[in-house]
Amino acid sequence: MPPRALSPPRVEDVHVALVRRVAATRPATALVALSACLLTFTHGARAEEPMTPAVAALPGSPRPIGVGLSPEAPHAAPAAGGRAPTFGAPTKPDAWAFTLGGSIFGWQAVGFGVTPRIPAPNQVSRPLHVPALVEGRQPFGSNTGGSLNMVYGNSVISGTVNAVFNATGKERQGFYNVTNGPSMGQAYLTINPQPIGQLQLQMRVGGFTESFAGPGQWGWGLYGPLLATRGYGFSGTAQYPLNDQVLMSLQLAVQGVPGVPEDFVRGEYTGWLETGISSLVTHAHFGMVYQNQYTARLHYARAYGFDDRQYLAEDQRDGKMDVLILETRYQASPFGQLGLSLGYWNFDEATRVHDGIWWGLDWTKGGMDMMRDYVGIAGQPNGFCEAVDDANPMTPVPPPFPCTGTEMASQTVLVPNGNGKLFAISTEYDTSLSQLLWHPRPFNGTAPDIRIALAAAAHFTLETGDATFEGASGFQLGAQFDYQMLSWLSTPLRFFGEDRDFEFGRYRVYSISPGIAFRTDWQSTDRIELIYTRRFYNSEVDRNPARPLDPHVLALGAYINF
């Protein structure tokens, strides 16, 4: 009899051994019988498993000698069920790889102010402001710091952590600005299972943001996406080619943003925050791409807000916000790409909806932000009236009661308007002049060029309970030209305009920003840029005569994305 090979037993051998054992000896214990049934049940599914060296992480395996736990071990319990080996357990080497991406950036912008019409004593005649005292969009970033995207994984599964570091100290800002970090922004798992036929799946679990329906070339654009969601949760995407011409995609997701207690102290360091409210977002997306040129996608999201506040709100209600967006895109050489997105928002007590819908129109955050900018939050009667104060101050004031029509109007309880409807359209055209002129020869970007981006967005308030915003509308215009004359030098020119109704009348801000930019190569993602901006405001925006807004801004900055 030949000697037995010293190779690991196959999975089949293990189960044959089990069956023989169970057959030969009557089941001694219920445990063995149960395990035999369960362990042999899934035999078929294991046939394809590669045999690799064992993982010595099962209960009972030897552990490193020591009397404590490594400080590197996480401050957390093991994974649910004890199924997967815990951090620090010995594992076999794998082909996982570390990927590092991110950006490093720094901007300094100085606003050159004007002397007030009625100057105060000892008033500075030509003030300089850092940060610049401006309204409206700026053509550059405002932070100094960096972000790192760390990805560890393989082709099937990966973990991503996004860490953000901005200048925080007194040396840079005169005070310690804790909101600048360091912080971990996102962390999530991405799973790309092997395709099932032509069906490709992708899943994401963790804390992350997702953005949709930006009309720009890469889904972003000058005015950003019309929909972005965030929170902890799950996102699943499926893609299936119907034929050689048509590709279909579907995505479903649920995300939740945890609330914080009502008595959580709000401060500058917390960023925008609505305490006492959590939000839950469900969203679905369906897309079709024809000939890799024509794209149509439908996006739907609903954010719920559950208002359990005890003392910060006079009238606790559950709110919701629905978003429906049609995204279309045409992209073809040499013309570039044209994106057009149409959005519709329905607000139902939406001031109670926190920011699970992270971005709406022009980077608004959550229901309150959308209502404030586009629909209005002026107080609305909620049908209750305050009780009349008792003459005896020691008597507790009773809670509001339903109005009977006999009370004074001033006693009516007013709550922020949370209802309304909004429609918006956003479009962008991106092209390369050299690509147009070189056609039909291909242009690879390594020659002089003028890059052009033209964008416009308009919004219309369809319904609101705030009289100030009835029939409100507005638009935004943006243009960006970048003449890259040399591999290391270009002259960007940007124009932005915003013209919309707001609580004080009409909000009008326009700006034009010529600049000069240096970079290391034609296609490099680094840039050093000097930008001058001339800004124009109408009187409703520049309405404080004692502190007029800066008409001139000079910015010097640099960034690299990697």
Next chain:
Amino acid sequence: MRRGLPALVALVSVFGSGIAQAQDKTPVLPRLGISPGEPQNRSAQPTIAFGVSPAKSTAYVLDFHGYLLMPLTLGFNERENPAPGQGKTVIHNPPLVPNNSRSFSHTGVVPTAYGQINFTYGNSLLAATLILAAENFVDATGLYNPTEQLGARDAFLSLNLSQQVGTPFELRVGAYTGRYGVMGGYDLGRYGTPLIARTNTIGETATIGLELSDQLTLVLEEGLGGQLGKPNRNTVPSQFNDYAFTEAGATFVGHLHAGLDIARFAQVGLHYFYAWTRDDTASTGQIPDGSISVIGADARLTAGRGGHLYLGLGHTSLTNAETVSGAIEVLNARGGRELMDQYLGGDESNGDGSLTTFGAQYDLSVSRLVFGDLFQGLSPDILVSVFGVHTSVSSDDPEADGDSKLKLGTELTYNAFSWFGVSGRFDHVSPGDSSTESFNIVTPRLLFHNGWDSQMEIALSYSHFIYGGDVVIDTGSPPTPDPLAQPDADVLALTGWLWW
């Protein structure tokens, strides 16, 4: 049913084969939106593989590890009297359940977010480690809460002088945590709690292993450290400083440990900690000096097919302990103040008292039990775990004196496929003497993985809480007992989890 089972097995087999035999190349999946990790303009990202651990390299190399736990947790409750515009059902995120990790009631059944990334640079002689950590992720949370962004949580040097000394010897210097009374084989156990004590200091730890025979190894360890800083006496306790406790003085911790490893089968350990403060700058300068001492013993059996068994006993003595800071933790309670609040009855105890804690955890792989070394973790398995902690309290506060706290649990996990398993966990928690203060948790889970030896897990779990009539949960900021809060009975959690 009998005919259905083989059909199901066949279907699963075919399905699994189909996945395995699909095309090799993994095309890039276009998304309907933008990847959250994508920069705001298109960029090519360099790929750098770090395959060499510093501990094995004579040249300086960078090692990178991480751990991510990312749960969506939803607690379901019903409003007793919904107002106009309010639904009957309300969803809480985070759930209103007994989940304060600083209290005895904590079970860890409802996960909370946590992430850390470890950077180690060094070689087989010297390694420097920096650990960045967070207890929440800003983009998913809606706010920047500084106390949840731990930043550089640990930074330390590890000097391995084994070759020079001729026996395993490591010296660690820097800011790091030490955790003793580790109930799990490789982790803190099912409750995520060191049973004996934890140190949070900047200082040193020296560990030496002495091989007494082929079967016996003696491990000796000593450590000394203190805090990096403390709040000023006029620091205003607030949200952003995690409600600084200005009464705490500068605290130092010394600790000694001895462990005996017997044939890699059994390990026994003895532990002693002494934390003290002598600080005349804390508070009014008139506060008494405080101390906390911990003595503990534990034993561990790594019995191969017999599973893993841990038994531990710790006795904590507190004297004027209010001034002792969080440089020492016992049962996750940081320093004397939190131990007073959680166990001794608060101010009435004057910081005097003691805790005696006993804990055990037993983990068993049924497949390993049945097949022995034939089973390599690459086929179906049933994992059984039983765990519990009991603490008895002695305090100068008569209300708390004699308190007895108990939590017990068991979990059964069936790994049916390489990619799928199910588990069920039961917890009983009795944080007070009255049975009406106790509660039970039943938690079935669906577990998804990318292989038998996966380092990731996606878990969908449902927890049903059965409360006694007097269960009080912590709410608000800072978390404080709220007798009026109606806890959630049902919690749904979707958790992503990965380490590397």
